[in-house]
Amino acid sequence: MYKGKVHKVGAHIDTDAIIPARFLVSTDTEVLGKSLMEGLEAGWVSRVSKGDIMVADENFGCGSSREHAPLAILGAGIPVVLAKNFARIFYRNGFNMGLILLELGDDIDKIDDGDELEIDAKAGVIKNLTKGIEIKTAPVPPFMQEILNQGGLVPYVKNRLASA
């Protein structure tokens, strides 16, 4: 269960906006987290508190394959991103890194910047505490759930190598 304040961003937020190339000289999650969204707006991350939730419109994470993008989000203390929908590589990377991503379609419009949300990711239920409404999403695909259940792709492959 996750509970936090919403930071809303727009459509087609690309990986250069999430973490610009000049910060890609580190692979450290904490270091990357300090520069989150620096390509959207300088100092954006300063308003984020640990446990806050990012909410985006369509095609969030389009562009580069850089895994530094989900790492930077996690590094800033954001455990969940909700979006109308996600770009493909980012979606896969998010699950691999243990960042929870939920696609809400048009229901995304029922969430505004600053709202308080309570999220049950497993059940796919989002409570908008500010607006007093509940939003349901499609469950995580079984194959992705299996990776999440094992704690991400690193332990998943580790287990497979051990049993080989």
Add this chain to the structure above:
Amino acid sequence: MPRTMAEKILQKHTTDEVTGAGQIVSCKVSLVLANDITAPLAIKSFERMGAKEVFDKDKIALVCDHFTPNKDIDSAEQVKVVRDFAKKMGITHYYEGGNVGVEHALLPEIGLVGPYDVVIGADSHTCTYGGLGAFATGMGSTDIAGAMALGKTWFKVPPCIKVEFTGTLPKHVYAKDLILKLIGEIGVSGARYMALEFVGPVVDALSMEGRMTIANMAIEAGGKAGIFPVDAKTLEYTKQAGRNDTELLTPDEGAVYAREVTIDVSDLSPQIACPHLPDNVKPVEDVTDITIDQAVIGSCTNGRIEDLREAAAILKGKKANKNVRLIVLPATPAIWKQALKEGLIETFMEADAVVGPATCGPCLGGHMGILAGGERAVATTNRNFKGRMGSLESEVYLASPAVAAASAITGHLTHPKDI
């Protein structure tokens, strides 16, 4: 069951029966790629996975092309991690220094990728190899690490969009204009989670370089892959690169497509993707009032010899406008040498261009041509996201090498016919 090209290629690499879009299949990979930005994270994940050795030291390519020649101490440290890992694992295909080229230009040139391959790379433009009839797609570093250890990965079989270009390409209109036009039509998320399959007489007439330019930008429409048929031209190209591919590949008659798009190119103008998304596309005639401070010719999209020839033909005997910094980066050492031999380098130097090494450089705002606030660039690269080439207050316009060269001469976006 009639199949798309994506389905046919995936079937060659899996023991599962490929039944159609949406199915998840486990495939053996032909090649696994990472670069100086993404390999360090992949190596970190590889070690955390407890992997001791790579699945095949000949089937991994590590190409240090983004920040090299290293732009600062941090990037030098990153490359050192990659170099040390390559040595430790005995990886055959490690490229740096005078051997390195922009990865997606380099690998096809040396025959490391080709038809019916399944290639995954920790770089979103890995889809370039679809120009050769491969199923090639970008992934993150940890997926790449998993594949480096296991030699396989999983895919969701993508729904496909069939793209047919018809008519005859007008003078001064190139592959870059075709892909920009398509992205303008379907949008930056128009092919999200899907593969683009290109067919038709225009595609058949394109060079291999042109096909790779188009496949390269499939990701800019959100695509998982951009795939071309394998024809005699493909086989000739891969033979030159030292491979023994012999089989032709086309989609089956009656294959199921999620969408079909037909574009008649006969009246097409050179296309420009305006800031700040690759689908904000306009014909060059509509934007000739845009002045530019920099022109960049290079990258995995348009840094090949054919691109340099097109740019040089426009620049021959002329000078770049005094207000424009013209930067030319041949994409690989072989292209550099060929350009030197053909006198293209001299043409660029005579036009007051800065001719640099084979590097991704300014394409991703890495180095060698960063924009200041308020500046505008025309570039043959593939992305024009806000701040992509430098300051958040700068702008990037994407165009063909011919338009970039013509614009460098006049100082504003220019149709090559006006030079």
